[in-house]
Amino acid sequence: MTQVRVRFAPSPTGFLHIGGVRTALFNWLFARQQKGVFILRIEDTDQSRSTDESIQAIIDGMKWVGLDWDEGPYRQTERMDLYRSHAMQLLERGDAYWCACTAEELDARRKEAEAKGLSQKYDGRCRDRGLTNPAGDAALRFKAPQEGETVVDDLIKGKIVFDNAVQDDLIILRSNGYPTYNFSVVVDDALMNITHVVRGDDHLTNTPRQVPIFQALGFSAPQFGHLPMILGSDKARLSKRHGATSIMAYKDMGYLPDAMVNYLVRLGWSHGDQELFTREELIEKFSWKHVQTSAAVFNPEKLLWVNAEYIKIIPPAQVAQALVPLLEAAGLKDEVQIVSADWLAQLVILVKERAKTLMEMVEWVRPYFGQSVICDEAAAKKFLTPAMAPILSKLLARFEAFPSFSKQPWEEAFKQMVEEEGMKMGQLAQPVRVALTGRTASPGLFDVMEILGRDRTLLRLRQGVERASG
């Protein structure tokens, strides 16, 4: 058994998006399961579109979702000699030829063919001209076999047969000397000993173009696997129209990387009825057999649910840690600094069942920082009424009698007062909640008091009484 070697090979022409992450993820899972090697390779042979910022964005994105690579990042622009020397091999063997047609001419002919409803294939006019390239401005074309069939046994789709007669003589070296995609991938996949090429469905028709190049170069082709596409809610290919597509945008929106991974892997793969998996489980249970053959619609609501599940499952201290940067960004930098990690973890426990994202959690948690509270006007108007003032004042007095906070006695005192006043629980609880948190919705009252501590509880209650009286 040779060792599994897979790669993720994005082109640095923009940020790392959802689809790319999923492709990377399937490769990574397979590599980890097979104790293989996962390679990151940057396909930057398109000079005009590749940027260094994009490369950094890819690296940042991969790191955030925790997809670590064993080799690379390789950059194709650093491997130019390899492509050129292999292209020359093909030329020498008669498997490639120089083509003097200019891009403009080709474009014009293609448009004409399209207008007439004919094949848009290259007409092969330079194929047998035996041209040389003295001026250095010709492009090199691969002489694609025109007879027989190319059969691909896809890991996901099964056996697919392509007629060689429809294959084009692809340009493998541009007139500027740079290789094109279909050639550089082959050279790299061959030279890097890639055993399994797993990529998006959109590359399916590239496979019969690439297989003959492997063969002409004297390499055996790797195994191929084509992942179905991810679609937007309108069933069109996922794009900016469907909201944030950069993976890092999800970080900013308060998604947990593990939740992202869990959602994405379930989008196109399943293990019976199981919805939630640890990474270890994913690595253990992953199999090509259960990868879906059809495209899947990206469903933000389910992602939200998965994220909420992770917020509940993950150790609170860990959630707290991920929350800190968002708190700082929300203007709570000073407040966060003076607070202990333990206290923050406790706070997370209070709100983790209410927040579906870290972003929402920031809002849930905001009232528990600072001495006083910022009170919602409508809430105050409704619950901190003059009529409530004496009752709240009475409650305050009872609480003040306790030298320290303790849940049970405080709760008993509270309930006793409700009874004495002939009130319903909610009639007293809501005004107190507003006084303590400034809002009508919060975690359990006594949990709130516990997190605030005796002093702040009393302070806020006192301020609530004032407000109600005023």
Next chain:
RNA sequence: GUCCCCAUCGUCUAGCCUGGCCUAGGACAUUGCCCUUUCAAGGCAGUAACACGGGUUCAAAUCCCGUUGGGGACACCA
């Protein structure tokens, strides 16, 4: 236009390979109820799908053919 892929609830999917256990299961969303100091969470229940047409077979969601529909590819982009 040519070539390729795909088709189960609104969405993600189980089942399909190896036909009967499918009166088609789970999850998200949605609706109702319960729980309840608020908001959540949780529990219970409900609505909801085998694209269509032909075969093959005692028997088809499952196998075969066709139709329709969706997607992808056809660049000196990747």
